[in-house]
Amino acid sequence: MGKVLIGGVVGGLILFAWGIASHEILGIGSSGRRDLPAASEPALVAALQAGTHEPGMYVFPGLGSAEPTGAQVEAWADKWAAGPSGMLVYQPQGGEDRFAVLLLTELAANILCALCIAVTLLYVVECAGYVRRVLLATAFGAYATLEVDASNWNWWGYPTDWFLAQIVLALGGALLAGLFLARYVRAPAASCDVPASG
Numbered sequence: 001m002g003k004v005l006i007g008g009v010v011g012g013l014i015l016f017a018w019g020i021a022s023h024e025i026l027g028i029g030s031s032g033r034r035d036l037p038a039a040s041e042p043a044l045v046a047a048l049q050a051g052t053h054e055p056g057m058y059v060f061p062g063l064g065s066a067e068p069t070g071a072q073v074e075a076w077a078d079k080w081a082a083g084p085s086g087m088l089v090y091q092p093q094g095g096e097d098r099f100a101v102l103l104l105t106e107l108a109a110n111i112l113c114a115l116c117i118a119v120t121l122l123y124v125v126e127c128a129g130y131v132r133r134v135l136l137a138t139a140f141g142a143y144a145t146l147e148v149d150a151s152n153w154n155w156w157g158y159p160t161d162w163f164l165a166q167i168v169l170a171l172g173g174a175l176l177a178g179l180f181l182a183r184y185v186r187a188p189a190a191s192c193d194v195p196a197s198g
Contacts, residue, residue, distance in 0.1 A: 003118075003122075003184065003185050004115065004118045004119055004122055004185055005115070006184075007114070007115075007118040007180070007181050007184045007185040008111055008112075008114045008115030008117075008118045009111055009114075010114075010180060010184070011111075011113075011114025011115075011117060011118060011177040011180060011181050012107065012108075012110040012111030012112070012113065012114040012115070012177075013107075013110075013111075014114070014173075014176050014177045014180055015110035015113060015114060015173045015176070015177050016106065016107050016110045018169075018172055018173045018176050018177075019106065019110070019169070019173065022168070022169055022172065022173075028165045028168055028169060029165070029169070031159075031161045031162055031164070031165035032158065032159035032160075032161045032162025032163070032165060033162065048088075048090065048092075049092065052090060052092065053092055054092070055090060055091045055092060055093075056089075056090060057087065057088070057089050057090075058087070058088045058089075058090055059085075059086070059087045059088075059156075060084075060085060060086055060087075060088075061076055061079035061080055061085060062076070063076050064076070085157065086157070087156050087157075110173075113140070113144075113177075114177050114181065116140065117137045117140050117174070117177060117178065117181055118181050118185045120136065120140075121133050121136065121137065121181055121182060121185050121186070122185050122186070130182050130183060133178070133181075133182035133186075134175070134178040134179055134182045135178075136178070136182075137174055137175070137177060137178025137179075137181055137182060138171060138174045138175045138178050139174075140174045140178075141170035141171045141172075141173060141174025141175070142170070142171060142174070144170050144174075145166050145167050145169075145170035145171070149163055149166040149167070149170070150163065
């Protein structure tokens with residue numbers, strides 16, 4: 001388990017470094033993101049401050065009730081068809097600069113992701129060849145982005161260029177971490193019933 005823990009930390013650092021490079025150097029992280037038009041932002045912010053006081057994720061048009069009636073659903077469907085529609089993650093209060101906390105949280109999440117890959121490589125396919133182990137690690141990225149990001153793109157209308165960028169981010173990170181973990185986290189050859197290949 002020592003190698004798994006070390007591999008998870010190093011793999012997490014690789015994921016973290018890939019995240020920084022893809023955002024700051026390659027610019028992939030900003031794909032699909034748009035600022036509100038400068039002319040309309042003050043009015044929109046003022047309207048939110050006046051009518052929305054709790055932090056959370058808001059969608060519009062709303063159904064108007066947790067248990068909508070048939071008439072409410074029909075009215076919602078008409079609004080949805082007519083547009084506009086969207087989703088807003090809203091924080092009504094400002095605060096201190098939390099950038100360092102956000103970075104540490106991201107790093108912790110990256111390490112946990114790498115630990116998941118490391119445990120799988122050790123206990124599920126410990127005797128598989130290197131190439132297969134890298135492909136399995138990369139499959140973690142494919143699963144994550146298709147499970148989460150594809151749903152957001154499909155149901156919530158996230159921009160297609162944002163979704164495609166997430167695929168690149170997830171696959172690239174899992175591949176890079178996998179290149180290391182597939183070599184570092186492995187069982188002794190004596191524990192394998194058949195010679196490793198690949």
